[in-house]
Amino acid sequence: MHLSSQEKFWRAFFDAIERPDLAEDPRFATRSARIENYFELSREAGTVFQTRPLAEWEARLSRSDVPFAPVYKVPEVFDDPQVRHLGTFMDLDHPTEGRVRAIRNPVWVDGSREGHRMSPPPALGEHSEAVLAELRPDEP
Known part of the structure; x- marks a missing residue:
């Protein structure tokens, strides 16, 4: 739960x-009270959120x-519509795996975020x- 939102x-x-x-x-009546009682507020909200499916909460909160934003388990992240829209992940061929x-570079420069060709992680x-x-430049 993020507590810096405006009162409205x-x-x-x-x-x-x-x-x-x-x-x-x-x-919970003021921002400072919500911060001070964060764990209690989280428990109260968590109890309510357990009563309905995620899709219903998304619709209600949007309206x-x-x-x-939902908190996902790792396998669920890849199916999030915004993650897909942003092309956050990419598949790479690894020589042994x-x-x-892999996650793409999140920074865009001159209309591109790939700056260099992506390669799989090293073994x-x-x-x-x-x-x-590189750390010992003076050694042979």
Whole structure:
């Protein structure tokens, strides 16, 4: 739970989860109170979120204009529509591991984020000598 949102989002959040009483609860009525009582607020919201499926919460929070993002298990990340839209991941051919999934560089420069050709991660120790040589430039 992110606590720096504007007050209007908190009011909408409490309404969307059908807990407007939490907006009046002294533990959560102000930003500083929510920060101080973060774990209690998280427990209260978590109890409510367990009552309906994720798709319903996404729809409710969207309708209420509440900023949110689901917390996924690792395998679920790859199917998120925004992750797919951004092309966040790519598959690479690794010489010993076969096809591996890698995360793309998130930084775009001049319309591209690939700056250089992506290569699969090195095998354990594959570049050790080259890295150590860079750290010891005066040694033969």
